[in-house]
């Protein structure tokens with residue numbers, strides 16, 4: 001796609017993988033084109049290949065400081081880890097005596113390849129001893145008292161030289177002492193993947209039995225690695241076959257990979273015309289990057305001590321930003337970083353930072369920036385400038401407070417979320433008044449920042465009911481409200497207006513030319529209310545129904561303060577007031593549907609449909625509702641579900657585009673509109689010149705409201721990877737927009 005502001009990529013995710021060094025790539029290419037022989041062949045082509053392989057092994061041994069022991073090429077560190085664990089456990093099994101209580105130890109912050117492989121081989125070999133994680137302290141250092149206590153009964157101990165998420169290094173000399181004083185015979189594997197090229201390794205001076213390494217973490221290609229095995233350590237082949245690698249690891253050797261490693265080893269050994277940046281220089285780069293990060297995000301917190309981590313890793317968190325948000329922002333600024341964490345079913349968090357006992361928010365917001373010794377001054381400078389640019393885009397959109405950046409004014413409805421809970425902010429641009437509905441604690445700071453940076457006058461902070469699954473953060477926003485405002489327990493001001501509507505009198509708040517009307521709608525809880533935003537002609541714009549009507553479900557009515565009888569009445573009342581096409585904004589959205597209408601709910605929710613058609617007695621409704629709620633506990637996820645989902649097989653028609661079909665469509669039919677659905681700060685940093693409209697997910701409901709009568713318009717949605725655009729396209733299609741498409745793979749692949 002034609003991109004605006006398209007900047008070259010700054011790759012700061014070297015702990016995940018690196019590009020291949022140009023000289024290494026050239027050597028690999030040569031090994032594919034010229035020195036392509038099979039090292040096992042006895043002809044000249046084979047002998048040349050073998051010579052290259054042995055030259056690489058010799059350089060590798062020199063680098064690791066080893067004269068004895070095995071140096072075996074592998075496909076990468078995961079294979080090295082299997083080789084080490086299999087070898088150690090096969091030997092350990094023969095030592096096992098029934099009278100002893102054995103265990104296997106590994107560091108709590110180890111790469112998942114280690115505990116998973118331990119579990120696998122412990123079970124497969126029928127050893128079945130306890131596998132215990134060695135705790136780490138808040139600085140990520142292994143607990144040596146724990147090792148002292150547990151290692152005497154350990155068959156194997158696995159530690160890592162340098163952590164991949166934080167760069168924290170362990171004190172190998174200290175570990176050596178603690179392990180050997182307490183158990184001279186335990187097999188010790190030290191995962192050295194992230195240490196290569198970043199710390200000095202003198203393996204023969206240690207009692208480490210196994211040390212796996214990987215090529216792709218240091219400018220060699222993926223699919224090649226190596227392992228050092230001490231001469232006294234037991235060995236079992238992990239791959240048997242044609243007897244390559246002196247019978248230790250079969251399979252025709254990956255010569256192109258070795259040729260690349262050879263170049264990298266030579267550079268590290270100082271035997272090459274090429275050079276890597278020195279450790280001192282890398283320290284300077286890191287300090288520069290940290291400086292620019294702190295300028296950009298003044299509240300930033302570092303998640304590791306700099307003095308005990310390698311200079312190529314920075315792991316940080318920014319308060320009130322999830323790691324996904326920062327990653328999306330940086331990706332838009334063309335800086336590649338990693339969230340430094342694994343994605344679990346619900347929240348993204350880092351098990352490494354959790355193990356270090358850091359606060360939950362730090363773990364959920366962690367970002368890892370990592371680089372390697374090929375980093376240059378120019379690249380570092382560019383990265384710093386780009387970080388400032390990214391922060392500036394956030395400030396313009398009021399997500400980061402700055403008194404120097406001019407902000408873009410807000411108008412209408414914004415949806416903010418935390419997990420599946422939704423919070424709504426409605427602002428009126430002419431009066432600069434704002435109302436918040438169902439505030440969430442996780443969003444307090446963000447809401448405060450938007451209110452003050454947009455200079456809004458907050459006139460009410462409302463809850464639709466007392467929430468069972470989360471705390472309202474209303475109290476934390478009180479200082480933003482007019483002083484001495486008296487309210488009821490859900491935040492409704494006592495001095496509200498009255499408003500007559502369909503021959504009843506309701507309480508209302510004026511906001512611009514609209515009114516927010518409070519309608520008691522008990523059922524889900526006895527205090528449930530709906531807030532309905534109506535215009536001067538009493539036409540409903542948005543209905544904030546809390547958990548009374550959820551997308552695909554009705555709020556549960558099996559709490560102690562629930563009443564399905566009352567809900568029956570409330571549903572009829574809501575229908576009478578808002579009609580079938582007003583947008584319903586619920587306080588939960590379990591399936592990324594954003595908003596709904598009574599019309600679309602009636603189409604898929606027969607229970608609701610029957611109530612609104614008047615076909616169901618109150619008793620029958622209560623019975624069917626009780627049945628529906630009884631399925632609630634079956635639902636997964638650990639959070640309190642506020643409604644039982646009506647599972648309906650909806651076939652939604654979304655057209656999928658690739659770059660060429662997109663260009664064809666846009667060139668030949670001017671009626672198509674390309675909409676970028678990323679957040680405004682991402683859009684501001686980089687977007688396709690063809691995407692003239694930005695409708696972020698937070699403004700999707702407003703977009704639906706504004707285009708409710710244009711459902712046949714032809715829209716194609718685009719985002720970074722194609723996942724947000726698909727979700728938004730599905731939501732629009734469900735609401736009856738019948739010409740919706742999205743760009744598969746997003747900007748990333750097109």
Ligand code: PLP
Pocket residue numbers: 015016075076077078079111113160162163164191193194213214215216225
């Ligand atoms: N150990 C550590 C510390 C790592 O960072 C990685 C890679 O992410 C591995 C092991 C696995 O390495 P490979 O990708 O070569 O299998």
